[in-house]
Amino acid sequence: MQKYLPFRDYFAPRTQEEALQLVREQGPAGRVLAGGTDLLIAMREKGLHAECLINIKRIADLGGIGSLPDGGLRIGATTTLYEVETSAAVRRASSVLSEAAGTIGSVQIRNLGTIGGNVANASPAADTTPALLVLDAEMEILSASGTRIVAAERFFTGPGKTVMEQGEILAAIRIPPSAPGTRTAYIKFGPRQAMDIAVVGVAVALKLDGDGSCRDARVALGAVAPTPMRARRAEVALIGAIDERSVEKAAEEACGEAKPISDVRASGSYRRHLVGILLKRAVKLALAREHAAA
Amino acid sequence: MVKKREIAVSVNGARYAIEVRINDTLLDVLRDGLGLTGTKEGCAAGDCGACTVLLGGKAVNACLVLAVEADGAGVMTVEGLAQGEELDPVQQGFVQEGAVQCGFCTPGMLMSAKGLLRENPCPTETEVRRAIAGNLCRCTGYVRIVRAIMSASASAVSGHDLRGER
Incomplete structure (x- = not known):
């Protein structure tokens, strides 16, 4: 028998107005339910307390x-x-x-x-x-x-x-609409190919000119800081002609920008190492892709 | 005092109006309320897939859905697969390929397979593996399970052809 979910009330509002009124009335005792794959587990296993769940999926x-x-x-x-x-x-x-x-x-x-x-x-x-x-x-x-x-x-x-x-x-x-010539990729690293939390995640978006040089770049890192973060120095390093040297430089910068902690999934230094590896892979993957958006 | 609500659900085609506690999961209600114990409880945390059912035609973990969330929806459990004595093609595939060992993961595997084949009647092996990535088999009989689902997809197609020929 699974552990009992300790909340006392449940609402399934049909309109935004009703939902807003409920979150106001319930205050911190109320939690918005928008799927439950994290919330119910947090309540069951991690002691998260909520008096009342407000399911917004019916709006x-x-x-x-x-x-x-x-x-x-x-x-x-x-x-x-x-x-x-x-x-x-x-x-x-x-x-x-x-x-x-x-x-x-x-x-x-x-x-x-x-x-x-x-x-x-x-x-x-x-x-x-x-x-x-x-x-x-x-x-x-x-x-x-x-x-x-x-x-x-x-x-x-x-x-x-x-x-x-x-x-x-x-x-x-x-x-927002993406500029023509934008190529993107996301690479997640974890010990398993599914059902796993990212040890490190790296997303890139490269805006390429007709000659293949990079006009603008975005690099974002997951699981290496208290919040997902942009790696701005890595982005700057990618602008211009993209070659082995510029990608290497970007990887180095991203490693320096990451602020990883050590936990059960990986040590901080391993995460930092992964940032560089994954950034290089993500850039390579993005460049190999056709731009799909018009 | 635990609050209760009446919900209307269709389970395997039968309509029910049942009173549930607001903090019951769909899994609780299927097993304890309706006596449909084919759906198993493994981890109760969305990791093992033993409780997989179709909700609105989509494979979900019944341990992560509140029964009240299913109000107005259609649910299909492993008990709803066979039509009388006639097994569903996914069940037939599991029998043919010997894809069952201890059997605890089987209902969830079948429902994940069913969910996949509803949307993608002719999946590749990679797509099959991806579809059951959330179902653990601790007897590690994955090879035969994948083969069973592949054969079910093929048999669904040939079965259709046969009916057409008659």
Whole structure:
């Protein structure tokens, strides 16, 4: 018999207004349920206390994948990781996000877990978040006073911590249209090929000119700092002609920028070593890909 | 006092209106409430896949779904695979290939396979392996399980052809 889930009340609001009212009324005792693959386990095994669960999966406005007026993509917070992985629209516009989502857990987990849950949970080792950083994604946060938009890079403030305040709900993730010639890749390293948490995750986005030189670069690292982080010195090193030397330099810079800890999964020094290796692999993989987005 | 709610669910095609505790999982209700003990509880943490069922046609871990979340949804468990005496192609595949050892992972494996074949009737071996990545078999009979699912996909196609010919 599994351990009893210790919460006392459950709500499944149908509208954003109802959900906002519930999170206001419940205050810190209430937790938003947007999939449950982390939340229920945290309650069952890690002593996370919540008096009340507010399931936001039934709110139509918080789900689905749509386009924005600027040609970007709006992914509703309750879109499952499996949908993010397999959606033709996401694959076309931001394949690195599909790629990252596809590395999470198992099919069963991806059918339950949501992109909003993965982001709001703010695990330093989350797989979608480095991808969101290289895509310059923005978080759409809802409260009684309206919607505010926060850049992905400023959204995370620590392990399990974000800029979201009491009474707010993550409504969607916005992904701006990517420039023509953009190539991306996400590589996750873990001892197993599935059902594992990243020891290190590296996402890259390279904007290439017609002659193949790199006009702009984004490098983001997961599981090597309290939050997912951009490696800006590595990005600078990648600009211009991309050759063995520039990639080597970028790898060195990224190793220096990472701030890994040692834990049960890996030592800090091993993680730092991996950052360099994975960055080189990710750049190589991205360059080998055709740019799909128009 | 644990709060209760009435939920409406369709399980293996049969409709139920049942009262559940708000903190029951779907797994609790299937096994203890409806007596459908084919779905197993292994780790109760989403790691082993023994509790895999189809919820709205998608493979999920029943230990990570609250019963109240399933309100209004359709659930398929391993008991819903066979039609009377006729085994589902995935079950037939497991029998033919001898893909069962102790049997504890089998219901979850079957449901993951079913979930895959619903969306992708002719998967590659890589796709099959990816589909059961969340199902642990501690007898380590994976080779035969993969073979069984591959044969089920082929037999689904040939079975269809046969019916067409008749």
